[in-house]
Amino acid sequence: MSTATITPPAAVRGARSEGRIGLRANLRHISALVRRNALQIKQDPESMFDALLMPIIFTLLFVYVFGGAISGKGHQAAYVNYVVPGLMAMMGMNIAQAVGTGINDDFKKGVMDRFRTMPIARSSVLIAKIVVEIGRMLVATAILLGMGFALGMTVHTDVLHLLAAVVLSLVFGASLMWIFILLGLTMKTAQSVQGVAMLVLMPLQFGSSIFAPTTTMPGWLQSFTDVNPLSNLADASRALVNGGAVAHSVWMTLAWAIGITAVTAPLAVMRFRKKA
Amino acid sequence: MASTDTFTDIRGCPSGARPLHRPRRRVPREPPASSFPTRSGDFGTGARTRTGTGARLRNPAERARRQWAVSGWAGLSVVCRPGVGGMAQSRGMTSIKATSGGESAVRVRGLVKHYGSTKALDGVDLDVRQGTVLGVLGPNGAGKTTLVRVLSTLVQPDAGTAMVAGYDVLTQPRQLRRVIGLTGQYASVDEKLSGRENLYMIGRLLDLSRKDARRRAEEMLERFSLTEAAKRPAAQYSGGMRRRLDLAASMVGHPAVLYLDEPTTGLDPRTRNEVWREVRRMVGDGSTVLLTTQYMEEAEQLADELTVVDRGRVIAEGRVDELKARIGGRTLRIRPTDGHRPAEMAEALAASPVTGVGGATADVEDGTVTVPIVDDDQLTAVVRLLAERGFGIAEIGTSLPSLDEVFLAVTGQKASVPQDPRPAADNSDDLEGAAV
Numbered sequence: 258m259s260t261a262t263i264t265p266p267a268a269v270r271g272a273r274s275e276g277r278i279g280l281r282a283n284l285r286h287i288s289a290l291v292r293r294n295a296l297q298i299k300q301d302p303e304s305m306f307d308a309l310l311m312p313i314i315f316t317l318l319f320v321y322v323f324g325g326a327i328s329g330k331g332h333q334a335a336y337v338n339y340v341v342p343g344l345m346a347m348m349g350m351n352i353a354q355a356v357g358t359g360i361n362d363d364f365k366k367g368v369m370d371r372f373r374t375m376p377i378a379r380s381s382v383l384i385a386k387i388v389v390e391i392g393r394m395l396v397a398t399a400i401l402l403g404m405g406f407a408l409g410m411t412v413h414t415d416v417l418h419l420l421a422a423v424v425l426s427l428v429f430g431a432s433l434m435w436i437f438i439l440l441g442l443t444m445k446t447a448q449s450v451q452g453v454a455m456l457v458l459m460p461l462q463f464g465s466s467i468f469a470p471t472t473t474m475p476g477w478l479q480s481f482t483d484v485n486p487l488s489n490l491a492d493a494s495r496a497l498v499n500g501g502a503v504a505h506s507v508w509m510t511l512a513w514a515i516g517i518t519a520v521t522a523p524l525a526v527m528r529f530r531k532k533a
Numbered sequence: 534m535a536s537t538d539t540f541t542d543i544r545g546c547p548s549g550a551r552p553l554h555r556p557r558r559r560v561p562r563e564p565p566a567s568s569f570p571t572r573s574g575d576f577g578t579g580a581r582t583r584t585g586t587g588a589r590l591r592n593p594a595e596r597a598r599r600q601w602a603v604s605g606w607a608g609l610s611v612v613c614r615p616g617v618g619g620m621a622q623s624r625g626m627t628s629i630k631a632t633s634g635g636e637s638a639v640r641v642r643g644l645v646k647h648y649g650s651t652k653a654l655d656g657v658d659l660d661v662r663q664g665t666v667l668g669v670l671g672p673n674g675a676g677k678t679t680l681v682r683v684l685s686t687l688v689q690p691d692a693g694t695a696m697v698a699g700y701d702v703l704t705q706p707r708q709l710r711r712v713i714g715l716t717g718q719y720a721s722v723d724e725k726l727s728g729r730e731n732l733y734m735i736g737r738l739l740d741l742s743r744k745d746a747r748r749r750a751e752e753m754l755e756r757f758s759l760t761e762a763a764k765r766p767a768a769q770y771s772g773g774m775r776r777r778l779d780l781a782a783s784m785v786g787h788p789a790v791l792y793l794d795e796p797t798t799g800l801d802p803r804t805r806n807e808v809w810r811e812v813r814r815m816v817g818d819g820s821t822v823l824l825t826t827q828y829m830e831e832a833e834q835l836a837d838e839l840t841v842v843d844r845g846r847v848i849a850e851g852r853v854d855e856l857k858a859r860i861g862g863r864t865l866r867i868r869p870t871d872g873h874r875p876a877e878m879a880e881a882l883a884a885s886p887v888t889g890v891g892g893a894t895a896d897v898e899d900g901t902v903t904v905p906i907v908d909d910d911q912l913t914a915v916v917r918l919l920a921e922r923g924f925g926i927a928e929i930g931t932s933l934p935s936l937d938e939v940f941l942a943v944t945g946q947k948a949s950v951p952q953d954p955r956p957a958a959d960n961s962d963d964l965e966g967a968a969v
Contacts, residue, residue, distance in 0.1 A: 289737035367721030
């Protein structure tokens with residue numbers, strides 16, 4: 258009663274007798290899983306709160322709490338141009354963090370086990386997650402920029418440079434996601450994933466050039482902020498928005514992104530495959 | 534009860550004679566009107582089944598019922614005599630391997646998986662013949678779930694081999710995943726997605742076109758009576774709906790081999806019956822099923838063959854009724870008509886010259902007389918004797934020990950049933966291993 262209309266499994270099997278999953282099939286699987294993650298957000302809009310509200314709260318806080326102190330009273334507008342490109346870097350990180358707790362949760366709920374017993378590349382589940390998170394990052398970045406412009410930010414270069422800054426922070430954010438995926442696959446509970454993520458994120462975010470120029474920091478901290486990839490990213494996007502030398506910080510950021518992905522992505526996929 | 538009997542019996546045909554693809558036609562569930570008592574409480578013990586191994590059936594109504602059930606398979610090219618399979622197989626641990634003519638859909642040899650010092654699987658061998666249901670029965674922690682996880686490529690074994698539909702779990706996991714379906718407490722659906730979206734997603738992941746995936750999702754929703762709830766997120770489903778959605782999800786891809794890992798654990802009896810019904814339908818559609826359960830009744834209801842596991846080892850295996858026959862003898866239960874006291878009947882039987890009836894006892898509470906069966910002629914002899922002595926018989930039937938008793942007997946955890954010396958000798962090695 259049910260089977261007559263559908264391709265019998267034997268035919269599917271025959272077509273892919275070696276079991277490899279082709280590129281097109283892989284893309285199809287990823288898009289089905291992206292759809293799943295998007296539907297989850299639709300079903301649970303609260304999960305978008307971080308992407309929607311964080312940029313607003315952070316911009317307001319930093320511009321009005323620290324802006325005066327850092328750039329001088331009444332010079333908040335100048336600080337907007339300083340901090341918003343930096344916040345773009347930070348936003349990516351904070352959102353990337355959600356991927357770890359999400360993966361951890363999927364394993365708890367058992368839906369991961371279903372995926373892992375299906376004839377799909379196991380990486381496709383992770384890639385779909387990353388695609389959706391990048392979408393969330395885009396939303397957050399758009400809101401952040403909107404807030405920035407509302408508070409008086411001006412682009413000193415051009416739209417293309419601004420877009421380049423956005424893309425750069427997305428690329429870097431995506432590379433960070435692999436770290437969080439790895440964390441999510443290794444830690445036992447979603448809470449501990451979040452705890453560890455905060456521990457790593459706080460020093461990286463504040464020990465960087467995101468919020469304030471590093472020139473007033475002691476030497477030992479400066480040597481840390483100089484290698485901190487977030488400083489590179491913040492410097493790069495600032496230079497892309499405000500003008501100035503971009504080459505070094507952009508290349509450094511890309512090198513970091515590639516390096517992080519090259520190391521953590523295979524580890525994460527392996528962990529995903531082996532996780533009992 | 535009745536439905537299971539027909540079910541078990543039909544698939545108990547010599548497997549070589551069974552067509553690989555069964556017609557879509559269902560086995561009729563309800564037998565025609567029969568004078569045989571069908572209420573499970575008739576003899577007061579719901580746990581016992583009143584089946585008797587097929588070939589030995591003496592009750593004409595029962596025999597008629599089975600034959601009718603077989604002839605119900607009108608579309609079948611091969612019609613087999615009811616009840617042949619059960620007795621054709623020899624006893625002992627090697628019975629399945631030695632006598633099964635059918636191809637093994639699942640073949641497991643020497644499977645070992647240790648977690649630290651815990652031996653989840655400690656050298657498991659088993660076979661599931663194509664188109665049959667193998668019940669893997671064992672208590673919590675026996676290794677059932679680890680077994681299913683190995684067979685579905687979620688866990689890699691430390692040693693041993695496992696082939697599913699001809700694919701090796703270790704070397705051909707991708708191909709293997711194409712032919713299996715998994716329903717368990719863990720392999721679940723996405724709670725945030727609706728039933729329809731879950732099934733659609735799975736269809737897409739199984740390379741169906743958008744259109745086919747949508748159509749297949751609707752089919753599955755309808756079949757598992759979920760159409761009305763199709764739009765609601767799975768998190769809002771009741772326990773039974775949730776399990777049905779799990780089953781539907783594992784059926785989207787027409788799996789050749791289906792694993793059901795404790796499919797009814799935590800469900801109320803009504804929901805459990807719903808799930809059983811669906812499982813029977815799946816089997817009717819030609820799926821090979823490996824079912825794990827801790828419920829004897831579930832194994833009795835659904836399985837053709839049984840493997841009893843404990844502490845990572847197989848401690849007994851065989852056909853369900855065969856296993857039961859090995860553990861304890863069959864008994865004959867007689868309910869006298871009103872006006873005859875069971876005790877008098879038991880006394881009369883015990884004092885009679887008929888062989889083997891010395892052990893006749895009366896169950897006063899139940900109002901029945903129980904007679905251990907030593908040989909088949911005894912049944913007729915008992916009936917004739919009772920007639921001669923002027924006793925009226927209201928109900929009569931044979932029963933095998935329940936699987937609870939089987940399990941306790943073979944695991945040695947609680948010997949509640951007097952054991953047949955032969956199987957005890959067969960299993961002595963395993964029992965020692967299991968009893969540590």
